[in-house]
Amino acid sequence: MKSYTTILLASLLLSLSACKKDSERIEDYFVEFATVVKENSNYRFRLDNGRLLIPQDVKSYSGQEGQRVILNYIPLEGDAIRINFISNIFTGTIQPDGFPEKYSDDPVKIQSVWVGGEYLNLIFETEYHSIQHSIALLRDTSSESIDLYLSHxxxxxxxxxxxxxxxxxxxxxxxxxxxxSPTPFRLFINTYTGMRVFELDF
Known part of the structure; x- marks a missing residue:
């Protein structure tokens, strides 16, 4: 009976030990839009709230000053971070010429639109096969208000x-x-359900 109890307790302890090991907490991480800042050969990443993040090490990445990225990172002490991955995203400026002659209204499905830092940021869904799509932000200079059109x-x-x-x-x-003072503007995006208008401030 004693040996049976010993075996049972040993099995229970092993089981609890295994459960404890399996339930180790994953480190906290963040995924945010950021802007590349180059200091000589070193990379820094500025968040839209102005905070400058300093990575421990940047491997297998090459980006230009001002490039926008999706940054997945683990916060360390102070402004230091450990990077899980970096992905460049399309980074553009407002084109004052080209509307409406260069405007393309192929529809998209909007997931998110916001102004952060000095940028208009968009996450959208479209149907893709194998040919790279083109996008631009065009300004209608004939309008009395600031009207911007996403060309896709x-x-x-x-x-x-x-x-x-x-x-x-x-x-x-x-x-x-x-x-x-804030600068109001309107953003026009053609979606699968028709033209949507976003009223935003910069």
């Missing part, structure tokens, strides 16, 4: 599968001289 062209890409795309457009050209 499938470039004759065949029918494919839903794909999430990310983009950031720098808005600094909208800043009023010697005026820190």
């Amino acid at each position: 062209s499938r470039e004759n890409d065949p029918a494919g599968y839903p794909k999430i795309m990310y983009s950031s457009f720098r808005l600094s050209d909208l800043r009023r001289q010697a005026d820190n």
Whole structure:
């Protein structure tokens, strides 16, 4: 009876030990849009709230100053971070010429639109097969208000599968001289359910 109890307790302890090992907590991590800042050969990443993150090490990444990225990282002490992965996203500016002659209204499915830092950020879904799509942010200079149009062209890409795309457009050209008050603007995006209008501030 004693040996049976000993075996039972040993099995129970092994079971609890295994459960404890399996339930180890995964480290906290964050996924955010950020801007590349180069200091000589070193990379830093500025969040849209102005915070500058300093990675322990940057491996297998090459980006230019001002490139927008999706940054997956683990916070360490202070502003230090450990990077899990970095992915470049489309980074553009407002084009003052080209509307409406260069405007393309191939529809997209909007997931998120927001102004962060000095950028208009978009997450949207479109049907993709094998040909790279083109996007741009065009300004209607004939309008009395600030009207921006997201131009999206499938470039004759065949029918494919839903794909999430990310983009950031720098808005600094909208800043009023010697005026820190918000600058309102309208963003027009053609979706699968028709034209949507977003009223935003920079």
